[in-house]
Amino acid sequence: MANFPFAEIRTPGNGVRRKVPQLFHTPSIRNPEPMLNPADVEARIERFPHQCRDAGLKVTHQRIAIYGMLVSTGRHPTPEEVYSEIRTQLPSISLATVYKVLDQFCQHGFLRKVLTETQVARYDANLSPHHHLVCSACGTILDVKTEGAMEGLSVSAENGFRVSHYDVIFHGQCAACLETSRP
Ligand SMILES: [Zn+2]
Numbered sequence: 001m002a003n004f005p006f007a008e009i010r011t012p013g014n015g016v017r018r019k020v021p022q023l024f025h026t027p028s029i030r031n032p033e034p035m036l037n038p039a040d041v042e043a044r045i046e047r048f049p050h051q052c053r054d055a056g057l058k059v060t061h062q063r064i065a066i067y068g069m070l071v072s073t074g075r076h077p078t079p080e081e082v083y084s085e086i087r088t089q090l091p092s093i094s095l096a097t098v099y100k101v102l103d104q105f106c107q108h109g110f111l112r113k114v115l116t117e118t119q120v121a122r123y124d125a126n127l128s129p130h131h132h133l134v135c136s137a138c139g140t141i142l143d144v145k146t147e148g149a150m151e152g153l154s155v156s157a158e159n160g161f162r163v164s165h166y167d168v169i170f171h172g173q174c175a176a177c178l179e180t181s182r183p
């Protein structure tokens with residue numbers, strides 16, 4: 001596990017050292033901040049090896065690196081984006097392996113897949129209830145926090161339908177694209 005690039009950051013005040021993955025340091029409109037706060041990210045990374053063992057998956061550098069990347073970004077990357085980022089840390093990894101790991105993570109509920117109009121899978125490690133804003137110009141996906149996640153779905157009970165999960169996507173244009181398209 002020592003290979004995975006964690007930065008040790010000393011928090012001002014209490015002197016607690018935080019280990020934060022070094023992969024996504026520069027939030028921007030195209031690389032949004034994760035909705036999870038750094039403490040949640042750290043807790044989830046620490047929990048990850050246990051989750052793997054519970055799911056019967058071996059704890060490997062590849063799995064740790066991919067999970068660490070996804071849990072610390074808010075940008076909902078495609079498999080190719082995961083691959084090009086992870087390759088800088090683990091040069092021998094293949095795109096096929098990245099696909100396989102992402103698939104396994106979804107099967108075990110470690111990630112959710114966000115399906116947009118493009119049919120290109122985008123992956124999200126934030127499992128707390130939220131909706132998505134998808135920019136039809138640049139493909140940026142932003143999280144929207146939701147309170148009381150299932151409002152409006154009580155009708156499903158009347159149909160005898162039990163909802164297991166849901167996907168809500170708001171389509172439109174992000175602030176950056178609106179800015180550049182302005183005359
Ligand atoms: Zn955009």
Ligand SMILES: [Zn+2]
Pocket residue numbers: 076124126130131132142143
């Ligand atoms: Zn999301």
